[in-house]
Amino acid sequence: MLGNILNRLKGTAGSLATSALSSSDKDVMEAMVAAATITAFADGDCSDEEVTVITNILDTSDQLEAFGDEPAELFEKYCKTMEASARMGKNKLMKEIKDVVGDEENAIRVLIMAIEVADSDNNIDEDEMKVLKAIATTLNLNLNDHI
Numbered sequence: 001m002l003g004n005i006l007n008r009l010k011g012t013a014g015s016l017a018t019s020a021l022s023s024s025d026k027d028v029m030e031a032m033v034a035a036a037t038i039t040a041f042a043d044g045d046c047s048d049e050e051v052t053v054i055t056n057i058l059d060t061s062d063q064l065e066a067f068g069d070e071p072a073e074l075f076e077k078y079c080k081t082m083e084a085s086a087r088m089g090k091n092k093l094m095k096e097i098k099d100v101v102g103d104e105e106n107a108i109r110v111l112i113m114a115i116e117v118a119d120s121d122n123n124i125d126e127d128e129m130k131v132l133k134a135i136a137t138t139l140n141l142n143l144n145d146h147i
Helices: 002-021 022-040 046-058 071-085 088-097 104-116 127-136
Strands: none
Touching: 002 046, 022 046, 022 071, 022 088, 022 104, 022 127, 046 071, 046 104, 071 088, 104 127
């Protein structure tokens, strides 16, 4: 009998954990990682400073905590995508960003993630600015309101 109760409790806890992660939360996580990756590759490659900023944000974000290692693994996957083909990679990752259009709070979160990456060396260059403008436009946000 005790075994049955423990099994039911484990099942309930597993259900609660799963239900706490909605598909929209996953869309936000994917959009944040996509925006970070596109911005990091704005000049053609991802610098150590950019990797550090992205890793630190992924490791400390309360919203992403529930995803465990998935954001870091996704970042690695997105980097490989960008390295294989920058144009195709950017197109794919911009589609991930579009998933949060209409959700202003999370759209801002995604844009801020990109801005933090662009500013990792305390200098947002022309290539990074182009990417930030594209992300902001995609999200229906005014970039100047957030820089």
